[in-house]
């Protein structure tokens with residue numbers, strides 16, 4: 522059994538499948554195994570776990586679309602259903618968006634914010650890897666702009682969820698890392714808090730939430746109450762807390778419209 526993370530506002534969408542995988546799973550009762558463990562980015566075990574994850578979500582496919590994540594702000598638009606998975610795999614990007622049904626898209630994280638973005642009007646979905654650097658480069662704004670340009674998605678129609686990520690409670694950085702966030706935050710914006718001499722806490726989900734609101738997404742349509750990967754490290758991987766660690770898979774897939 523794989524106890525993935527789901528968000529209610531997305532579960533209510535009958536034509537969308539989504540989820541974030543946990544760090545452990547049980548195939549036999551009482552036997553716990555690491556899911557997507559360290560240093561296994563494209564090995565056999567990784568592909569095996571990918572398959573198990575797809576099955577657990579009720580998806581009848583053995584493969585999925587993912588890109589080469591580079592902590593940038595590029596968005597890959599998946600427009601061709603005939604393209605092979607390996608053709609996409611080497612594209613450098615940190616988000617994938619698509620209107621194609623039955624094409625699962627996935628990003629990997631361990632602390633960085635996994636964002637799912639869904640437009641129920643135009644039936645378009647995206648997954649985003651928004652870490653500190655990606656957030657600094659405003660990847661989420663790029664995704665909102667790309668779905669608008671490519672598919673006509675309006676921000677006010679978008680439904681967004683942020684999955685397990687390191688929270689403002691635990692993500693401490695030094696001043697050079699905090700500076701870009703200090704510069705863009707107002708006094709009461711709440712995503713940068715001074716922690717001590719030259720140290721700051723950054724709240725990445727909150728920074729992305731505010732970015733989404735600024736782009737016109739409705740406050741009530743952005744879910745940010747996901748668990749902190751460092752506080753709840755028994756359930757989710759945290760690169761910050763563990764160093765060498767596995768990865769969480771965040772997946773989304775459109776079901777065909779009738």
Ligand SMILES: [Zn+2]
Pocket residue numbers: 687688689690691692749750751752753
């Ligand atoms: Zn925490």
